[in-house]
Amino acid sequence: MAIIVDKAQKRRDIALASNELILEKGIKKLTVAEVAKTAGVSKGSIYDYFQNKEDIVFEVIRINIEEYHNELMAKINEENKSTRQKILFLFDFVLNEEGIFDIKHNFYKEYVSINLSSDSQEMVQFNLECSKFFNGLVSSFIEEGIAKGELVEKSRDLIQGLKACEKGFLFFKWTEKKEVASDFRKFLNTIFDLIEVKK
């Protein structure tokens, strides 16, 4: 009788092992040999489940981002907040995480670095999806605010800019090693002062 192997499970095992190793030592130090050893499969098998090393890294990124998004969704709806608070929370979540997320942050930073020096169409696609997620979130908050009469109509024209802002602050955090919390808070509060409907 042939051994039935759960292909999907094996793929997950490899991704899991890779995730572990990446969190430990970073993407650049990840070797296929070590992934194979940690996952308990042979080097050759890796290539039955993934195209190449980049493909593995990519899968791990996907898993982490998804998890990250779930985490964000879980926390963001916890309480009743004003739109201002929700957006502030969003920025806080992305720019001020600590602990395990710091490591993941480094992972994401490394991913972006690779991203900028590669031309993978797949990555572009994935980036668009992530962007859409964030976009949807900001959009829904703003639209909700408008619907509630909390924000002025024109607020919706700021959505793309707010999204860009978030990435921009991330960029400064990374390249200038500075804390950006007070900066983005001042910015957002000022924006909301301008777009909140005066009662």
Added chain:
Amino acid sequence: MAIIVDKAQKRRDIALASNELILEKGIKKLTVAEVAKTAGVSKGSIYDYFQNKEDIVFEVIRINIEEYHNELMAKINEENKSTRQKILFLFDFVLNEEGIFDIKHNFYKEYVSINLSSDSQEMVQFNLECSKFFNGLVSSFIEEGIAKGELVEKSRDLIQGLKACEKGFLFFKWTEKKEVASDFRKFLNTIFDLIEVKK
């Protein structure tokens, strides 16, 4: 008497050769041997003028950024414009350049990629300086606008955010390969609608 050599000139020659090669094939494919050959000096001499390869790349970056800044400064003051127009021009300059600047953009993108995967204190320092330049520009425009009674006082609390926005849009341009022109225009116009003093 010893041969008198214009050290600064030679350094410039080497940097120039490197610039050429980087523009042609990118930072990662740059080899010291080729730089030496192109600059018409020996490999050994390279190291009389630069600490190491990274140092060369860094110098070329510096030269390009400086040139870029000069170009920007020259164009931005060409006409009398409103603050809105100046800021729009600024974003346009950074995000919509074409021709040679597109290639330089790739160079800058590669630099940022390296930046994100290195921990060079020198790079951080340099990034801070570039940041300061851009900051000064936006600041002066906004402050001028406020002084002229064109903008409301609170506008100055948006400066950091505007700067972040610019980098964020650059980020999307790079990672999503999309045109961001209409996005940032809508955003900026909306912002200025909010902060311009109604007459």
Added chain:
Amino acid sequence: MAIIVDKAQKRRDIALASNELILEKGIKKLTVAEVAKTAGVSKGSIYDYFQNKEDIVFEVIRINIEEYHNELMAKINEENKSTRQKILFLFDFVLNEEGIFDIKHNFYKEYVSINLSSDSQEMVQFNLECSKFFNGLVSSFIEEGIAKGELVEKSRDLIQGLKACEKGFLFFKWTEKKEVASDFRKFLNTIFDLIEVKK
């Protein structure tokens, strides 16, 4: 099923090729590329069997020393000799070898040179082992001599010194390019005149 390779054999093959090359041109001129070519494997494979180049050299040293020790052991027990004769033979073996052993001597000399300019803990360990071998030999001869009533009891306090002497004469042979045979013979004979029990 995967190809089964005799790892130990391959390691030996590489070491053998290295030995050949070292004997031919010395340690310093040994290149990994040449080792690979001579051993008939790829450069990459070398590193499946050895940590690094030093590791290869070290293994070759080990093999040679072992062989040298075996040779010594084989010869030293050939006949029934007095302790004096055994020790003299020992010194003779180490200090007066010719032919292939001269080349190996150069190898050993080069090894010692590297030894003196490195701080490898592994080398120290290995040196201790070699030292122990020689020590054991001298010890057993002397103790046997004492047991047989051939030597006085105090002879055993000379063991460390005799061992040092041997290395010292080697040192002079190397640094002064002089023949030390008559010197060490005179010394040893005098010592034995003093410690042999007069009958």
Added chain:
Amino acid sequence: MAIIVDKAQKRRDIALASNELILEKGIKKLTVAEVAKTAGVSKGSIYDYFQNKEDIVFEVIRINIEEYHNELMAKINEENKSTRQKILFLFDFVLNEEGIFDIKHNFYKEYVSINLSSDSQEMVQFNLECSKFFNGLVSSFIEEGIAKGELVEKSRDLIQGLKACEKGFLFFKWTEKKEVASDFRKFLNTIFDLIEVKK
């Protein structure tokens, strides 16, 4: 009027600068460029006073050894001692020095390392001279001891061996990183018990 330069003085200056640098960072890290800078002369000039870098190192070694010998001579005659004490002192001086001499010891060790991997006839010559110095010292002590009736006649046949011993213990100190004090003391005391005339 031509500038009169004291050639010998300049040579000394260069040697002095080299000595400083060698004591600081070792022979291998000594660069001619740095010597030139420290000595306040041009790189080219160095070669007016020395054949090559090795020649410089060699001169510095000579200076140090001479100084070392003077130091030894000064201390060894300080008191009235028995031959046994003198020889013990000699070994102690060579094998147990501390402080500044530790650094010089490293220098000497480095020199020996170079010695073993070079074939310079000049070095051989110099080594012979050093050997002769040490030889003379041991000889004079032993002969004096014999003349005084302190030692038996045959003692003089141990001279070469004692000299070899000293180098041998040095060798073990270097290659096994062990303290050799108790070893050489036990050895020497045993020897002297054997060769001192019983009264």
Added chain:
DNA sequence: TATGAATGAGCATTCATTCAT
């Protein structure tokens, strides 16, 4: 007599991917 600019050979090591078994 002094300068200091220029030279350029030489080499260990990593690791993603393949494919014979």
Added chain:
DNA sequence: CATGAATGAATGCTCATTCAT
């Protein structure tokens, strides 16, 4: 299905010495 042995390209940096001025 699985294995794991084998591949091999690719590159920065040092520094003693020379010699044109």
